Amino acid sequence: MKKFETFRGIVAPLDRSNVDTDAIIPKQFLKSIKRSGFGPNLFDAWRYLDNGEPGMDNSQRPVNPDFVLNQSRYKNASVLLARKNFGCGSSREHAPWALQDFGIRVIIAPSFADIFYNNCFKNGLLPVVLEDAVIDTLFNEVAAFNEITTFNKKEVTALPGYQLEIDLKTQSIKTPSGAVISFDVDAFRKDCLLHGLDDIGLTLQHVEEIKAYEHRRQQEAPWLF
Amino acid sequence: MTAKTLYDKLWDAHVVRADEDGTTLLYIDRHLVHEVTSPQAFEGIRMADRKLWRTNANLATVDHNVPTTDRSKGITDPFSRLQVETLDQNCKDFGITEFAMNDPRQGIVHVIGPEQGATLPGMTLVCGDSHTSTHGALGALAFGIGTSEVEHVLSTQCLIQKKSKNMLVRVDGQVGNGVTAKDIVLAIIAEIGTAGGTGCAIEFAGDAIRDLSVEGRMTVCNMAIEAGARAGIIAVDDKTIDYVKGRPFAPTSELWNKAVSAWADLHSDKNASFDHVVQLNAKEIKPQVTWGTSPEMVVSIDANVPDPANESDPVKSEGMQAALRYMDLQANKPINEIYIDKVFIGSCTNSRIEDIRAAAQVAKGRKVASNVKLAMVVPGSGLIKKQAEDEGLDKILIKAGFEWREPGCSMCLAMNADRLESGERCASTSNRNFEGRQGQGGRTHLVSPAMAAAAAVAGHFVDVRELD
Numbered sequence: 001m002k003k004f005e006t007f008r009g010i011v012a013p014l015d016r017s018n019v020d021t022d023a024i025i026p027k028q029f030l031k032s033i034k035r036s037g038f039g040p041n042l043f044d045a046w047r048y049l050d051n052g053e054p055g056m057d058n059s060q061r062p063v064n065p066d067f068v069l070n071q072s073r074y075k076n077a078s079v080l081l082a083r084k085n086f087g088c089g090s091s092r093e094h095a096p097w098a099l100q101d102f103g104i105r106v107i108i109a110p111s112f113a114d115i116f117y118n119n120c121f122k123n124g125l126l127p128v129v130l131e132d133a134v135i136d137t138l139f140n141e142v143a144a145f146n147e148i149t150t151f152n153k154k155e156v157t158a159l160p161g162y163q164l165e166i167d168l169k170t171q172s173i174k175t176p177s178g179a180v181i182s183f184d185v186d187a188f189r190k191d192c193l194l195h196g197l198d199d200i201g202l203t204l205q206h207v208e209e210i211k212a213y214e215h216r217r218q219q220e221a222p223w224l225f
Numbered sequence: 226m227t228a229k230t231l232y233d234k235l236w237d238a239h240v241v242r243a244d245e246d247g248t249t250l251l252y253i254d255r256h257l258v259h260e261v262t263s264p265q266a267f268e269g270i271r272m273a274d275r276k277l278w279r280t281n282a283n284l285a286t287v288d289h290n291v292p293t294t295d296r297s298k299g300i301t302d303p304f305s306r307l308q309v310e311t312l313d314q315n316c317k318d319f320g321i322t323e324f325a326m327n328d329p330r331q332g333i334v335h336v337i338g339p340e341q342g343a344t345l346p347g348m349t350l351v352c353g354d355s356h357t358s359t360h361g362a363l364g365a366l367a368f369g370i371g372t373s374e375v376e377h378v379l380s381t382q383c384l385i386q387k388k389s390k391n392m393l394v395r396v397d398g399q400v401g402n403g404v405t406a407k408d409i410v411l412a413i414i415a416e417i418g419t420a421g422g423t424g425c426a427i428e429f430a431g432d433a434i435r436d437l438s439v440e441g442r443m444t445v446c447n448m449a450i451e452a453g454a455r456a457g458i459i460a461v462d463d464k465t466i467d468y469v470k471g472r473p474f475a476p477t478s479e480l481w482n483k484a485v486s487a488w489a490d491l492h493s494d495k496n497a498s499f500d501h502v503v504q505l506n507a508k509e510i511k512p513q514v515t516w517g518t519s520p521e522m523v524v525s526i527d528a529n530v531p532d533p534a535n536e537s538d539p540v541k542s543e544g545m546q547a548a549l550r551y552m553d554l555q556a557n558k559p560i561n562e563i564y565i566d567k568v569f570i571g572s573c574t575n576s577r578i579e580d581i582r583a584a585a586q587v588a589k590g591r592k593v594a595s596n597v598k599l600a601m602v603v604p605g606s607g608l609i610k611k612q613a614e615d616e617g618l619d620k621i622l623i624k625a626g627f628e629w630r631e632p633g634c635s636m637c638l639a640m641n642a643d644r645l646e647s648g649e650r651c652a653s654t655s656n657r658n659f660e661g662r663q664g665q666g667g668r669t670h671l672v673s674p675a676m677a678a679a680a681a682v683a684g685h686f687v688d689v690r691e692l693d
């Protein structure tokens with residue numbers, strides 16, 4: 001797994017609650033037996049105007065100009081800002097794979113669905129939980145920034161988008177105004193992200209303990225073996 | 226000794242080691258595998274040159290991609306076919322027992338686990354699928370995992386976990402006639418919301434839950450994930466033990482007796498404390514119908530579509546408006562005036578024998594309405610299909626105009642050829658009404674099997690208790 005380092009990135013606002021994994025990556029793309037290549041189909045049904053199928057040339061498809069990730073200022077977004085219960089629905093790891101393939105490194109929301117939250121860490125994505133009020137402020141700041149950088153309904157692309165600086169080590173986010181927001185993260189998961197540790201490798205350091213457990217359990221509950 | 230919840234007991238019995246901060250290596254007794262979330266895990270194992278930790282702890286089947294029509298020609302869609310063949314090959318290479326497409330025991334992974342006795346009380350059970358919560362109905366700790374964790378279980382028989390909180394949902398009293406497990410769980414989700422159980426394992430208890438058959442309990446636990454909880458659990462009782470007895474993977478003779486006496490402890494202790502407790506009154510629960518694009522957007526059959534104008538929270542109100550736009554529904558429209566195009570009876574929520582019996586009971590002597598283009602019944606497994614046929618249920622359904630299909634996930638998520646066309650409206654016994662879930666642009670209303678069959682014969686939603 002890639003190490004998670006401090007970085008600054010453009011924030012794309014996805015102003016929705018309950019963004020489910022079917023929306024993040026629709027089921028037809030789950031037929032792939034690979035881990036990569038899902039980025040062009042991230043949010044497929046919202047992003048394109050036609051029906052997406054695996055094997056299509058996505059560069060030829062009609063895009064939905066209203067969808068946030070299709071606006072040029074967000075093409076290189078690496079931070080996704082969303083509302084509550086992000087990632088609800090299925091356990092498909094294709095959801096974090098798709099987000100990551102697109103270039104997203106951090107997702108900020110008031111709450112996440114458990115399995116999705118967990119899957120993010122396994123893939124070097126950082127999900128950040130912030131309070132509703134802080135999320136509201138961030139949405140407002142992104143919107144205000146957009147107004148400033150829009151002239152005659154056209155985006156002034158010379159100005160970089162609204163950006164946040166994320167530091168996992170100090171568990172803090174710096175906004176363009178210099179404000180610092182701190183966030184919580186599980187110490188074990190933080191460690192794994194910071195050092196790019198592989199869970200399986202870690203577990204296999206405990207082979208003897210697993211065997212001892214199995215041995216004991218086999219006496220207690222032999223029908224399980 | 227301090228009083229423990231059922232979840233505490235299941236957890237404690239599976240701790241291999243725990244760090245001070247609570248990070249735990251949890252032992253997994255059973256791992257179920259299907260074709261969609263496993264290929265990358267097997268690939269990972271090969272790349273790292275690792276072996277399976279305990280081959281016989283795994284059981285595999287194909288369900289998401291398989292056709293529900295004539296299978297003699299194989300799978301037409303090349304992507305689906307490759308995924309199914311990849312699982313077949315992986316199972317062969319790694320020595321995992323698989324119920325492949327043409328095996329009579331093939332079916333939806335969450336249906337075949339309990340059916341085979343591969344799911345046992347007191348187990349930890351995982352699968353790369355969120356509806357693994359289903360298996361908690363047998364007093365097992367069962368939850369869904371992602372592909373990285375599938376690889377982790379295959380290679381270590383363990384998972385790195387942190388303990389969830391304890392939540393108790395008690396449904397007291399008795400439900401009325403025509404009110405089923407599905408209605409109970411939808412009413413629970415209406416009460417606590419789709420994130421209400423986030424970070425928790427939910428234990429379902431109370432008379433109304435006790436009164437359910439084990440199949441009905443599976444329906445309830447199945448949708449624990451729709452309430453945000455990774456796991457749903459129900460205490461073991463005589464019904465559980467009767468259900469498990471004699472199943473192919475269940476213990477026999479002396480081991481059986483030993484197991485049964487161990488299982489007697491699989492309930493929450495009397496004074497066990499829960500972090501959250503929610504109580505519902507079963508008597509107040511009516512047949513439920515979802516109107517929106519999230520399972521919490523649900524009302525009783527006699528209600529109207531809610532009006533976003535009455536919602537004070539602006540984010541929620543906007544969400545309701547978006548859902549109504551997607552569903553092409555007007556606020557305040559009576560639910561029983563919503564007409565449908567298709568009916569789907571199936572999925573790991575409602576494809577077991579009693580679900581098919583409930584549908585057949587409504588269908589008997591009636592006809593699918595002329596505005597309904599397709600009404601399909603998809604049994605959860607080959608064995609259920611056979612049992613239903615032995616009971617003559619297929620004939621009743623076919624006579625009424627339903628299609629009788631081969632087992633699989635089918636139109637629950639439309640990875641195979643069964644799907645809604647854009648704009649079509651469906652009465653579905655599945656578990657998710659997300660946008661596009663049953664086909665891009667499709668509109669899903671979640672209901673019980675009896676309510677789905679009633680909608681099929683009426684052409685619109687109708688209270689199954691008032692069907693004449």
Ligand code: SF4
Pocket residue numbers: 288289333334335354356572573574633634637638655656
């Ligand atoms: S029936 Fe539906 S919910 Fe159940 S495993 Fe299959 S796709 Fe998932």
